[in-house]
């Protein structure tokens with residue numbers, strides 16, 4: 001009996017370990033910001049900078065992209081990366097929001 005309890009315990013440890021590994025992988029591949037998220041809506045975030053409403057955001061320019069924004073910490077060439085405004089999420093490299101600050 002003792003033996004089988006130990007076996008169950010070891011199996012649980014193994015299962016917990018793989019769950020943690022999965023969580024780690026999920027963090028590396030954080031989900032993309034959804035344009036419909038309340039925070040994204042409030043900032044006028046668009047996954048495609050060319051689709052930003054020019055009437056709503058007259059200061060927006062097509063050359064402004066998350067990939068050239070100060071708050072973007074993704075790697076050059078990646079399709080998406082982290083942004084300080086959306087912790088735990090990724091923004092599209094070609095995205096934009098009204099908090100855009102040109103990388104200096």
Ligand code: SF4
Pocket residue numbers: 045065066067069070071072083084085086091095096097098099100101
């Ligand atoms: S703050 Fe910059 S990187 Fe973040 S979503 Fe807005 S434009 Fe993109």
